């Protein structure tokens with residue numbers, strides 16, 4: 133929890149962080165630029181929350197969202213994080229307005245999912261902002277590569293502590309947003325409704341037909357229209373015998389997807405965070421819905 137805004141002990145004791153005010157400030161930012169992508173910063177905020185958390189390694193208990201270490205090199209400049217400066221810069225005025233907050237990126241991801249029509253994400257504060265000299269930089273390579281296979285997916289997400297069902301639910305976030313050739317090299321959205329949280333990613337994956345895209349860029353798949361895309365890793369959710377049943381379930385049952393996504397995304401956002409013992413489990417300052 134960030135320091136209260138004034139030095140006096142009495143003021144510190146009386147200080148109550150207003151997370152609802154921060155939530156509103158984040159929501160107000162989402163649709164401020166109609167020229168940005170599909171008109172919403174929501175998807176890139178979800179990606180920021182995922183990448184700040186997805187560095188976690190359960191074996192060494194290193195990485196994760198505690199510390200907000202993506203503010204610093206080398207993590208800020210990892211290829212996997214290309215383009216996320218857009219999301220970090222967007223949130224800077226919120227940090228200026230609420231200097232006490234040190235959980236901003238994960239909260240923004242949760243708020244964005246909810247604002248785009250998704251489930252309520254269990255979220256609680258407890259992270260700190262590390263100073264540059266306070267931590268050991270993580271090795272690059274902890275985040276997944278889109279051109280790899282099911283083994284890679286299991287290696288990366290298994291290291292964070294996720295099972296197959298959680299992995300499939302989490303990657304359902306690709307219902308949001310798009311790939312940018314100047315960020316990842318890949319190009320295009322997964323669905324025709326990239327600013328609405330839904331199970332459309334799973335419907336497209338199972339009901340549409342996917343072919344290798346013929347182009348000079350990296351391996352990716354496209355549908356007949358050439359407008360929609362899948363990463364190789366997305367295709368492996370369909371091709372892998374153990375992932376596939378969850379893909380089929382979520383394509384049919386949006387409620388199940390919402391429930392499982394909320395649980396898995398809430399878990400992701402908490403990886404490696406040293407919550408105080410008396411902190412309520414999976415509490416949220418605004419019990420919405």
Ligand code: ZEM
Nearest residue numbers: 175176178182276277278302305309310311312315316365
């Ligand atoms: Zn993504 N993701 N992701 N992802 N992702 C991209 C975009 C977005 C993978 C991946 O390589 C890429 C999860 C899992 C995995 C989002 C959320 C989540 C892009 C495009 C790539 C290449 C980046 C660009 O060019 O801007 C791989 C390989 C994954 C696992 C195997 C999980 C888990 C996510 C959240 C829970 C989101 C929302 C986007 C869209 C970002 C945007 O700017 O529109």
